[in-house]
Amino acid sequence: MAINKFADMRENEIKSMFQKIDPTKSPIYGRNRISRSASHTIPHTPSGAKIPDFVDWRTAGIVTPVKDQGENGTCYAHSAVGAFESQLAIHSGKTVPLSVQQVVDCTSEFGSNTPYKAYEYIIFSGLTTEALYKPRVNYTKGHCDYYVKTVYGKAYAFGILKPGDEQALQEAVATIGPISVCIQCPKGFWFYKGGITDDPNCKSDLITVDQCVLVVGYGTDTKTKQDYWLVKSSSGENWGEDGYVRMARNKHNQCAIATLASYPVITRV
Template identity: 45%
Template sequence: MNLLLFMTIYTAQSLTTGVPSISLLDEWEVFKTSYNKRYASRREEAARLSTFLANKEKIEQHNAKFDRGEVEFTMAMNQFGDLTREEFAKRMNGYDRAGRMKIKPSFFGNELPIRAYPPGAYIADLFPYGAIPSNVRDPDDYLNEAAIYVAPPENVQLPAEIDWRTLGAVTPVKDQGDCGSCWAFSATGSLEGQHFRRNGSLVSLSEQNLVDCSTNFGNNGCDGGLMDHAFLYVKVNRGIDKEDAYPYEADDSRCRYRTDEVGATDVGYTDIPQGNEKALQAAVATVGPISVAIDASSDHFQFYHKGVYYDPTCSSEELDHGVLVVGYGTDKLTKRDYWLVKNSWAESWGDMGYIKMSRNRHNNCGIATAASYPLVK
């Protein structure tokens, strides 16, 4: 690296802001060490340094707005500090909005419906976590035919807040790495929660199993996919392996599914009415962790740290990232309603891997646009 050029930049900043306790050079070295950054050449490192400094300035400007009460969340430097917004979105956001409800016609020679299932009944309320009534036909047939979403009765009062982490239904935060497999982490998270509610045991499931083995269902491994496609794969495959038997590799590989290492199964999935935050709240409260897709393309999201996230520029239709809603509540300081969302970018991102996203603010970032959960019997 051209140290003279770097020190010129550093000196210019020091003259206007005062000498910081840690120099920019030290900050850059700490950043590289903390996140194990390696660059192929000095030219590449110089380019990454330039991006790092630009991101650092964005973060500081945003946090100054927070201090003035103009925004309600803070930002912080993290492992994505050397990526531009465009690079970040391309690398990390793998939700395939364009592929929603498109499924390849065969899997190991078995014919599949092109449209999977229509939006299913609210089966958790029709048959709450117990035996399915004897007058109901086979659940698979029922789910194939159900097309009406049945919400909880109006006289059922939902809790003001819920956090499925405290109830034992959420595994620790995971890390998708340099792979657009967010959809797989969202899907396993929802299935882990449903398996816990049915069986009382929390089993970490294999995202790599989905990355490697669900391509015939419309998913594309590290190049993107859909949670619903993952749920359908698990149904037809009659299971998904446990994470410890099929560990994550952050890369596409051959399918190595083992029938003797199954951690969970499902019988299909239910799509929650599009854009309906009240329906999403009911599902989170009565069903458990719910898979959702959001617009996470903003650099505000890239460097989110704490507070209730709201982005007026967010799209409710152009979704690019799969995450998991594990609860909801109201912020005690700002009185803002929020969704408690588990991400798959390690604990070094956000608030220990989580983000509070705005709730009841016109479906901000599309959090209720493509919500679904697997059905486990």
């Protein structure tokens, strides 16, 4: 447990600061099936390639620094934009921070706050850089200042992984890159300092997810031999392990880590 910006608050107070993710507005619904009516979605097909036992995309230089979303429910935007930044970096060789604020400001007509909302906007309008569309304090929503000539990149679709399949998520992280996921926060999550979170009571149901993050790798702890996911937060670099958390892997989809997993499919830079 850590003394951090959440230390003087109860967990229910912390959660009240963040907008609840509404998974019923995502392309996955009912019995965790992909909606045929969802636009721009591509069911992910595993490549079958042999994958390594350890992946950390930070070492490849394609993950941007951890941001701090403040006291607003913008985790969905941070998660989706993080995945998009990495895809553009993998394909272009340039890692450029993109504008989370643009997604927050300009997506009112694109539905509820899930990464899919951000993807639909990125497909429709494209995204500019953080340098050209700067963040407000706590990413507070404001007027949409989108200007087409400043677009840095677009997506034409987004891939949806089989809900609840940790092996599919592992393969996607290894072969595609960082993957956007939405989780149920495990007990004590906001006061996390280090190590691997392992909460057997953390559910895997779609309806329980309340925070979107970015899986940038996976591995096995050398001392405990426990498998983990390496997850980038949007709680700032002073939270957790420099803004990251390691979450239990291969524990029956603990905390719904693989329930709402996706990635953007890019078209150009």
